Each structure stands twice: as C-alpha cells, then as structure tokens.
Amino acid sequence: MKNRLLILVAVVSIASLSSCKMLGKNKKGKNLPNDGQLHGVAPASHWSLPKPPGMVYIPPGTFHMGPSDEDVNYAYTARNKQVSISGFWMDATEITNNEYRQFTYWVRDSIAAKQMGYIKQGADGNEYIDWKKAATIKWGDKATLEKIDAMIVTPDNRIFGKKELDPSKIVYHSEIFDYKEAAKRENASVPRSKFIVKKDIMVYPDSLSWVRDFSYSYNEPMAKKYFSHPAFGNYPLVGVTWKQATAFCEWRTHYLNSFLESKKRSAESDFRLPTEAQWEYAARGGRSQAQFPWGGPYLRNRKGCLLANFKPGRGNYPEDGGFYTVRADAYWPNDFGLYNMAGNVSEWTSSLYYEGGYNFQHDMNPDIRWNAKDTDPPRMKRKVVRGGSWKDVGYFLQTSTRNYEYQDTSKCYIGFRCVIDLPPSPKGKK
Incomplete structure (x- = not known):
C-alpha cells in the first residue's frame, strides 16, 4: 500500500x-x-519593467485642482474642482540642453546618412538608416562636407566663408495617429489614413528668442552660447515651440521602442507632454491645498533664502542665485522628487487653453486637446503653460496659476518635461 x-x-x-x-x-x-x-x-514573447532613467513615479491620487488661495486677478479661469489622476512617470527635471542635443544630433545624422547613401533594406521591404555606418561620419571633414552640401548654408549666408550646418535643414518627419478624432462615432467607417497626421518640423531651438523677447536689453551672449556651450549642458532647454516639444516626445518614443523591438521585447507607452491636470497634480507633490510645490505660502524659507528661481521683489534677478536660468536640478525637489516645478523655466503642457475649461472637464484625468492646423485661428493654437520662469514674479509660481502661449511660438523662458504611462516598478527593483 x-x-x-x-x-x-x-x-x-x-x-x-x-x-x-x-x-x-x-x-x-x-x-x-x-x-x-x-x-x-x-501579445509578446518577453516583457520587462524598466525604470525610465531620470524619471520619477507619480502615484495615482485625488486633489483639488484650481486656486489654493484667493484669485487675485478675479479672472475665474481656474475654478476649484476635485479631480482624480492615474499614476504616471515624469521627468525629474526639465529637458536639458544636453538631452535635447541628442535629439538634434540624431536628426542631423539621419539626414546626413541618407544623403551619403548609408541606408539598408529592412526585412519589411522598407529602407532604414544604417546606423553603424552613420556613426562613422566625420563631421568637419572636407569629403563629408562635399557629400552633405544640401545641409550646408549657401555661400551668401556664410561668415568669412565658413561652412556651417543650416538649422532650417535639420528637420524631423513626424507621423502621429489622432485617437481623439478617430474615436468619434461618426468616424467609425472612415479609413485609418484620414487620422494620420504627417508633418516636417524643424528641431533646432530658436536661440534668437533671447534677443527677441526683451526689447532694449543686451542678451546676445545667451543667444550665442546658451544651447551650444558645454557650460549650459545641464541647464533647461528653452527656445522651442510646442510643436518641437511634441516632436521630441515622439522621437523619444520611437528611440526606445526601436531598441526594445530589436531585443524582441514588448514596446512601451508613448512619451508625451503632461496634461494640465497631471502637471498641477505632480507640482503639488501630494499637498492638495498647497500654494507652492514646497508646501508653504511663502517664497522664502525660515532663513530668508528664496526657494525658486524667479523675479524677486521689484526685479532683483540674481538674489535667488541665478540671473537667467539655473541648472535643471537646482533647489530642493518637491515631495514627489520633481525639481523646479516652480520657477526656472515655464513648461509646455499638452492641453488647449480655454478660459472656461474647468467647468466641463471630466473629474477623471481631465484634459482638453485640440490638434490645431496652420489654418486655424490663433485662439485655437493656445496651449497651457505652467510653473512660471526666471523672469516672472511670484504669482506665476503658484501651482494653480494658468498661463498660455501659442503652439508655434518659441520663448527663452519656456521649456518642457515628458511623462510616460507605465505601471510602477515592482518593490525592491530599480
């Protein structure tokens, strides 16, 4: 038995x-x-959950979106409203010059590689850049300059005959699918091609915004060196339009997913600009009724030190430690680990600016988007800008203060940071 x-x-x-x-x-x-x-x-043979470098996880939660104090302007553009936000990852700092330079170099190299014939046939029949050969391009070499002559400024635009790259030729080809439009019931039988938006976007930041934004002010040194000099490598990027910021997010998505697919791993969610509600929720750092990201109602700590980079008093710009911008990781982070959610540079969001938007937005991940065309009126091209900048007074640093800028406009005080919708990392794993 x-x-x-x-x-x-x-x-x-x-x-x-x-x-x-x-x-x-x-x-x-x-x-x-x-x-x-x-x-x-x-759906895929292999999947892993990596922590995105330089990003922090913002857990889901509920907060009161809108003014945490009196609306001193009586503008009524931000009524207080309780909303809930799902979890997401967000860049701990604004995108820096060094990070954006990786994007511009990638676009530059891909265009040059195509002109030099460094392409290969893919398994799907399409042509792709041969990045092994593209990595061997010797910039500044006479033979290379002759092959990429179409990317060089024309002779009448050269200074002392020096051959330089033409920024207007550094163009990223964007292709996105308009989910909002495709989701409409009346479009159920419309071909998919009708919702694919294709654009060519110049990616080089507008350095002249440092001069253009301030009349009768000497800012030429910043225009010449801010994006190109290594001293400013870890400073926040400025001088990019909303379109350029969204193009960077699209490239960052493709860059990651191309690597994952080459390793036969599952593709991840898209990098994108945060919605206005996501930005405010993240800026508050879990302090629902706080006026500023650090929690208190004051711009100084107990020792009298300023807590952000802005325009103190009547214009004592260097008092906070920076005349213009400062490093993207300067000052103390908020309780979520996010730096400079107030001051330094204002930040683009994905949301359309509409004065009465809070009155009809959903209380679950509220968002208002509009893919404005070039032919749309200017009013439809306004995008929400948050956080205040180095040239703003303290009012604009409040977590609830709304502002806007036109999507095709670049400013020397507006940058951005990305978010991505991923589950949180398992406990005990980075």
Missing part, C-alpha cells in the same frame, strides 16, 4: 510539472495543445 501511494504521488508530481511547463509555453503563445480548450496567447 505504501509503495502504491509513493507511485501515485510521483505520478501526480510529474503531471503537475508537465502542466506547469505546458502553461509556461502557452503564456508565450508557443506549443498550444490541440485540445479545443482556451489557454490564452500573450
């Missing part, structure tokens, strides 16, 4: 192991048993 029991236990164990092994393969969509039963097929 004892032997029969041992044999029975052994048979059950072997059956269990076989079952586990079979189910393991089924999860990858391989070797499904032909038994007429439902087993399920995973």
Whole structure:
C-alpha cells in the first residue's frame, strides 16, 4: 500500500510539472495543445519593467485642482474642482540642453546618412538608416562636407566663408495617429489614413528668442552660447515651440521602442507632454491645498533664502542665485522628487487653453486637446503653460496659476518635461 501511494504521488508530481511547463509555453503563445480548450496567447514573447532613467513615479491620487488661495486677478479661469489622476512617470527635471542635443544630433545624422547613401533594406521591404555606418561620419571633414552640401548654408549666408550646418535643414518627419478624432462615432467607417497626421518640423531651438523677447536689453551672449556651450549642458532647454516639444516626445518614443523591438521585447507607452491636470497634480507633490510645490505660502524659507528661481521683489534677478536660468536640478525637489516645478523655466503642457475649461472637464484625468492646423485661428493654437520662469514674479509660481502661449511660438523662458504611462516598478527593483 505504501509503495502504491509513493507511485501515485510521483505520478501526480510529474503531471503537475508537465502542466506547469505546458502553461509556461502557452503564456508565450508557443506549443498550444490541440485540445479545443482556451489557454490564452500573450501579445509578446518577453516583457520587462524598466525604470525610465531620470524619471520619477507619480502615484495615482485625488486633489483639488484650481486656486489654493484667493484669485487675485478675479479672472475665474481656474475654478476649484476635485479631480482624480492615474499614476504616471515624469521627468525629474526639465529637458536639458544636453538631452535635447541628442535629439538634434540624431536628426542631423539621419539626414546626413541618407544623403551619403548609408541606408539598408529592412526585412519589411522598407529602407532604414544604417546606423553603424552613420556613426562613422566625420563631421568637419572636407569629403563629408562635399557629400552633405544640401545641409550646408549657401555661400551668401556664410561668415568669412565658413561652412556651417543650416538649422532650417535639420528637420524631423513626424507621423502621429489622432485617437481623439478617430474615436468619434461618426468616424467609425472612415479609413485609418484620414487620422494620420504627417508633418516636417524643424528641431533646432530658436536661440534668437533671447534677443527677441526683451526689447532694449543686451542678451546676445545667451543667444550665442546658451544651447551650444558645454557650460549650459545641464541647464533647461528653452527656445522651442510646442510643436518641437511634441516632436521630441515622439522621437523619444520611437528611440526606445526601436531598441526594445530589436531585443524582441514588448514596446512601451508613448512619451508625451503632461496634461494640465497631471502637471498641477505632480507640482503639488501630494499637498492638495498647497500654494507652492514646497508646501508653504511663502517664497522664502525660515532663513530668508528664496526657494525658486524667479523675479524677486521689484526685479532683483540674481538674489535667488541665478540671473537667467539655473541648472535643471537646482533647489530642493518637491515631495514627489520633481525639481523646479516652480520657477526656472515655464513648461509646455499638452492641453488647449480655454478660459472656461474647468467647468466641463471630466473629474477623471481631465484634459482638453485640440490638434490645431496652420489654418486655424490663433485662439485655437493656445496651449497651457505652467510653473512660471526666471523672469516672472511670484504669482506665476503658484501651482494653480494658468498661463498660455501659442503652439508655434518659441520663448527663452519656456521649456518642457515628458511623462510616460507605465505601471510602477515592482518593490525592491530599480
């Protein structure tokens, strides 16, 4: 009897192991048993959950969106309203010059590689950049300059005959799918191609905004060196339009997913600009009724030190430690670990600026978007800008203060940071 029991236990164990092994393969969509039963097929063979470098997780929560104090302007553009936000990842700092330079170099190299014939045939029949050859491009070499002559400024635009890249030729080709428009019931039978938006966007930041934004003010040194000099590498990027910021997010998405797909791993969510509600929720750092990201109603701490980079008093610009911008990781972060959610540079959001938008937005991930065309009136091209900047007074640093700028306009005091919708990392893992 004892032997029969041992044999029975052994048979059950072997059956269990076989079952586990079979189910393991089924999860990858391989070797499904032909038994007429439902087993399920995973969309990809491998998946991992990496922590995006330089980003922090913003947990889901509920807060009161809108003024935490009296609306001193009596503008009534931000009525107090309770909303709930799902979790997401956000850049701990604004996108820096060094980070954006990676984007401009990628676009520059891809255009040059195409002109030099560094392309290869993909398995799907399409042509792709041969990045191994593109990495060997010797910038400044006479032979290289001759091959990419179309990217060089014309002779009449050269200073002392120096051959330089033409910023207007550094163009990123953007292709996005308009989910909002496609989701409308009346568009259920409309071909997919009608919702694909294709644009060519110049990516080089507008350095002349440092001069243009301030009349009768000497800011030429910033125009010449802010984006190009290594001393400003970790300073926040400025001089980009809303369109350029969204193009950067699109490229960052493709850059990541191309790598993941090359390793036969599942593609991740899209990088994008935060919605206005996401930005305010993140800026508050879990302090629902706080006036500023650090929690208190004052712009100085107990020792009298200023807590952000802005325009103190009547214009004592250097009092806070920076005349113009400061490093993107300057000052103390808020409770979520986000730096400079008030001051330094204002930040683009994905939301359309509409004065009465708070009155009809949903209380779950509120958002108002409009993919404005070039032919749309200026009013439809206004995008919400948040956070205040180095040239603003303290009022604009409040977490609830709304402002706007036109999507095709660049300013020397507006930058951005990205968000991505990913689950939180498992406990104990980076």
